[in-house]
Amino acid sequence: MADPSVLPWYAALLLPVLLGGVTWLALVGDALFAGERAAVAAPGREVARLLVGQRRRTVASDALLGRVGGAVLPVAALLAAAVLPLGERPVADLSVGVVWFNAMEVLAWAAVWLVGWGANSAPAMVGGYRFVAQGLAYELPHMFAIITAALGAESLRLTTIVEAQRDLWFVVVMPVAFAVYLLSAAAMAFWGPFDAPVARDVAGGAAAELSGVDRLVFAGGRWLLLVVAAAMAVPLFLGGGAGPLLPAWAWVAVKTAAVLALLLWLRHRFPTVRVDRFVPFAWVVLIPLTIAQALAVALVVLGGA
Amino acid sequence: MGQVLFWTLAAAALGFGYLVFRVDSMARATFALLASFLAVAGEVLLLGLGYLGVVIALMMVVEMVVMAVFMVMFMMNPAGLVPMTMVHNKAGSAAIAIGTFVALAAGVLVVDWPTRVGEPAPDVTLALGEALMGGQMLTMMTLGVALFATIVATVVLSTARGRYRDEP
Numbered sequence: 001m002a003d004p005s006v007l008p009w010y011a012a013l014l015l016p017v018l019l020g021g022v023t024w025l026a027l028v029g030d031a032l033f034a035g036e037r038a039a040v041a042a043p044g045r046e047v048a049r050l051l052v053g054q055r056r057r058t059v060a061s062d063a064l065l066g067r068v069g070g071a072v073l074p075v076a077a078l079l080a081a082a083v084l085p086l087g088e089r090p091v092a093d094l095s096v097g098v099v100w101f102n103a104m105e106v107l108a109w110a111a112v113w114l115v116g117w118g119a120n121s122a123p124a125m126v127g128g129y130r131f132v133a134q135g136l137a138y139e140l141p142h143m144f145a146i147i148t149a150a151l152g153a154e155s156l157r158l159t160t161i162v163e164a165q166r167d168l169w170f171v172v173v174m175p176v177a178f179a180v181y182l183l184s185a186a187a188m189a190f191w192g193p194f195d196a197p198v199a200r201d202v203a204g205g206a207a208a209e210l211s212g213v214d215r216l217v218f219a220g221g222r223w224l225l226l227v228v229a230a231a232m233a234v235p236l237f238l239g240g241g242a243g244p245l246l247p248a249w250a251w252v253a254v255k256t257a258a259v260l261a262l263l264l265w266l267r268h269r270f271p272t273v274r275v276d277r278f279v280p281f282a283w284v285v286l287i288p289l290t291i292a293q294a295l296a297v298a299l300v301v302l303g304g305a
Numbered sequence: 306m307g308q309v310l311f312w313t314l315a316a317a318a319l320g321f322g323y324l325v326f327r328v329d330s331m332a333r334a335t336f337a338l339l340a341s342f343l344a345v346a347g348e349v350l351l352l353g354l355g356y357l358g359v360v361i362a363l364m365m366v367v368e369m370v371v372m373a374v375f376m377v378m379f380m381m382n383p384a385g386l387v388p389m390t391m392v393h394n395k396a397g398s399a400a401i402a403i404g405t406f407v408a409l410a411a412g413v414l415v416v417d418w419p420t421r422v423g424e425p426a427p428d429v430t431l432a433l434g435e436a437l438m439g440g441q442m443l444t445m446m447t448l449g450v451a452l453f454a455t456i457v458a459t460v461v462l463s464t465a466r467g468r469y470r471d472e473p
Contacts, residue, residue, distance in 0.1 A: 065332055096355045096430060103363035110339070110370045117332050117373075132370055139367070156356070156430065283460050 011091050012082070019081055022231075023223045026260050033268045050219075053212035058119050061209075066118020070214055072111040073221025080104035081228045083158055085235050087249030090158060097158040098150045101232060102143060105188050108225055109135045112190065112197055112206050115218060119209035127205020131190055131197035134275055137282035138194070142184035144290035148177040149236040152297050162240030169239040173300070176293040178237040180286055182262065185229035189222055192267030196275050230259040311351055318344035319406075326399045331376045339369035356430040
């Protein structure tokens with residue numbers, strides 16, 4: 001009855017709890033990076049503050065679209081995490097797992113625009129439009145980086161991709177794709193140096209008018225998205241649960257923590273990059289680089305066959 | 306289970322499709338259309354076509370977001386952004402949409418479907434790729450790269466005359 005290739009059904013219920021826990025730890029880590037006092041309590045304080053805060057209403061807002069947009073963020077992150085191998089097996093071992101993950105990620109694109117639009121406020125809308133305008137410049141290198149990993153394993157199934165890295169991790173075979181993946185993963189979660197859609201120069205951008213539970217859902221969803229994108233680097237490029245001594249799940253946890261720490265450091269180390277500088281860079285440098293990387297991997301795969 | 310899902314998704318696809326003509330906001334119309342497309346993607350997934358279903362969802366999300374931007378840009382109500390309706394021949398477009406649906410749905414019921422021979426391929430994604438690319442791999446590859454180079458070149462040319470013209 002139990003299919004050995006997937007986790008039991010209750011894992012689907014545990015997944016949000018697990019993801020929430022990891023996100024909580026990431027928040028503590030972020031507070032540590034920021035040098036806050038009592039960093040361990042920082043996420044709890046913030047959650048409590050937002051839960052008791054009042055929701056802000058703006059004139060002639062489209063509350064339905066705004067709230068749908070906010071809710072889509074955490075839901076998309078959770079759905080994307082369904083194909084994430086936790087240890088050796090994911091909750092849902094889809095044969096097109098990689099494409100599924102990417103499809104859930106781009107939902108964030110719609111979500112941020114909806115949140116920005118919904119408030120009927122100029123800074124919020126500027127933020128939403130920023131993300132859409134930058135979206136393709138993030139998504140295309142991201143897609144090529146992910147597809148390169150799938151190409152190396154000749155499969156869109158994540159467990160097969162992990163399997164293919166038994167001898168050599170893909171980070172060694174395709175370092176460019178890995179680096180671009182990390183950059184674009186942060187960008188897809190409008191994170192770190194790529195947080196222009198919610199940046200201070202537009203008074204918080206898409207999130208400008210969010211307060212109370214609305215902000216909690218939006219910010220929480222964004223964190224979840226970052227955690228899932230960081231965790232996905234592990235099966236795609238870092239050999240999944242492979243490693244000596246420790247069990248697979250522990251290695252996944254250690255590697256995810258390492259990737260997350262790198263992304264958190266990136267955020268605190270670098271200021272927001274200017275969009276009009278990054279977008280040409282993405283189109284002229286990153287996309288050709290990822291295509292060249294995919295070509296190199298394709299030649300290796302064809303040569304090996 | 307499959308039956309219930311099918312009818313739920315079918316109802317959702319039609320319901321959201323209808324809403325596209327009912328709502329008075331371009332943003333709502335666009336995302337009602339997206340919801341309708343996502344329901345259709347669910348139907349394709351029900352058929353066991355994993356890749357096609359997920360790709361429809363992926364493409365439609367990106368497409369509808371881009372469309373929302375263009376729709377708002379081109380069909381802006383001078384009085385403001387909300388409300389904003391598709392005033393351009395609403396009745397005509399609704400008639401075309403309903404007519405197309407009725408014609409296609411009638412086709413499904415009227416056509417004398419052949420009985421199935423053979424088995425589905427073990428890996429439908431692979432079969433799809435072979436069917437699309439098999440004999441025309443070189444053509445498709447050349448076309449793909451040419452199209453993509455055109456897109457990149459267009460973006461590069463257009464960003465050179467952006468808001469920050471003197472920037473490097």
